[in-house]
Amino acid sequence: MIELNNLTKRYGSRTAVDSLTFSIRPGIVTGFLGPNGAGKSTTMRMILGLDRPTSGTATVNGRPYAEHRAPMHEIGALLEAKSIHQGRSAFNHLRAMAATTGVPRHRVEKVIDLVGLTEVAHKRAGGFSLGMGQRLGIASALLADPQVVMLDEPVNGLDPEGILWIRNLLKGLAEEGRTVFVSSHLMSEMALTAEHLVVVGRGRLIADVSVAEFTAQAAGNTVRVRSPQAAQIREQLAGPDVTITRLEPEVLEIAGLTPHQIGDRAAEFGFALHELSPQRVSLEEAFMEMTRNAVEYHATTSADRAGATRSARGDRPIDSGKAL
Numbered sequence: 001m002i003e004l005n006n007l008t009k010r011y012g013s014r015t016a017v018d019s020l021t022f023s024i025r026p027g028i029v030t031g032f033l034g035p036n037g038a039g040k041s042t043t044m045r046m047i048l049g050l051d052r053p054t055s056g057t058a059t060v061n062g063r064p065y066a067e068h069r070a071p072m073h074e075i076g077a078l079l080e081a082k083s084i085h086q087g088r089s090a091f092n093h094l095r096a097m098a099a100t101t102g103v104p105r106h107r108v109e110k111v112i113d114l115v116g117l118t119e120v121a122h123k124r125a126g127g128f129s130l131g132m133g134q135r136l137g138i139a140s141a142l143l144a145d146p147q148v149v150m151l152d153e154p155v156n157g158l159d160p161e162g163i164l165w166i167r168n169l170l171k172g173l174a175e176e177g178r179t180v181f182v183s184s185h186l187m188s189e190m191a192l193t194a195e196h197l198v199v200v201g202r203g204r205l206i207a208d209v210s211v212a213e214f215t216a217q218a219a220g221n222t223v224r225v226r227s228p229q230a231a232q233i234r235e236q237l238a239g240p241d242v243t244i245t246r247l248e249p250e251v252l253e254i255a256g257l258t259p260h261q262i263g264d265r266a267a268e269f270g271f272a273l274h275e276l277s278p279q280r281v282s283l284e285e286a287f288m289e290m291t292r293n294a295v296e297y298h299a300t301t302s303a304d305r306a307g308a309t310r311s312a313r314g315d316r317p318i319d320s321g322k323a324l
Helices: 040-047 090-101 105-114 130-142 160-175 187-193 211-219 230-237 259-269 283-290 302-313
Strands: 002-011 014-024 029-033 055-060 075-078 148-152 179-183 196-201 204-210 222-226 243-248 251-255 275-278
Touching: 002 040, 014 040, 014 055, 014 196, 014 204, 029 040, 029 160, 029 187, 040 055, 040 148, 040 179, 075 130, 090 105, 090 130, 105 130, 130 148, 130 160, 148 160, 160 179, 160 187, 187 283, 196 211, 204 211, 211 283, 222 230, 222 259, 230 243, 230 251, 230 259, 259 275
Parallel strands: 029 179, 029 196, 075 148, 148 179
Antiparallel strands: 002 014, 002 055, 196 204, 222 251, 222 275, 243 251
16 A cells, blocks of 8 residues: 655745645555646655655555565556666566565566567667567566556557556556556546546645546536427426536536436426436546646647737737728
């Protein structure tokens, strides 16, 4: 288990991580999400003792990382896949790691086979592609057979087959009862891999919920209703805590009532229902909605640039309603 308690990191006047408190439980895959600059990498570095917190604590299986007698046996981590000796082969890289941590040779061979690098195990790691480097980094994380696995952007550079492989690997590790904590910018992949999410923005905790709860919160618990009597349904269900939007002549979107409540009221008045479905949003849509005020870097659109140019020249906006 990974536990953070009021973990904070400041660089001068800038707060990179702001009083984060959450726990990563064993037995499930937990996704770590946030916009660029949200503090994810800094948080992971503090968990591993690579950065010293300004205040607060981060523990792995009840202790700070540095206090474990054999820390690699407690947590295996991938933060930067290319942090390897470029002149060594994948096999020798892992053998060197194993020799310093009491890991037997057969374990080296096992993780090489597990990540699919058997055919290139004796080639120089410096010549590896990004995807092969990711696989070697994951092998390094799993080398000491740790109970906690923490990976930062593990699918970077992987092809579709590799992405499917890492998805199944992470789920398999969780099913073995391990703690699995993984960050990614690929929302579609997180939706298929993670069961729980920790979401941060500008260093602060935004959400610590299941994937289902996260998307439901963003959807606003709205229900789509299709009926030839949509107008009458709207009249009967209208109320101070109910918001009804007419999307089409026979289609309503209703917020404030559950599908069961809507169905019961429709049956009470004898209204026909052709559709009654709770609305869901994708994880990507939910993420964009929940973090829109926590994005540190915004791209400039062509409209923004045009407006800035006119403003700098002192031009008046063009009134499209006037003849030129």
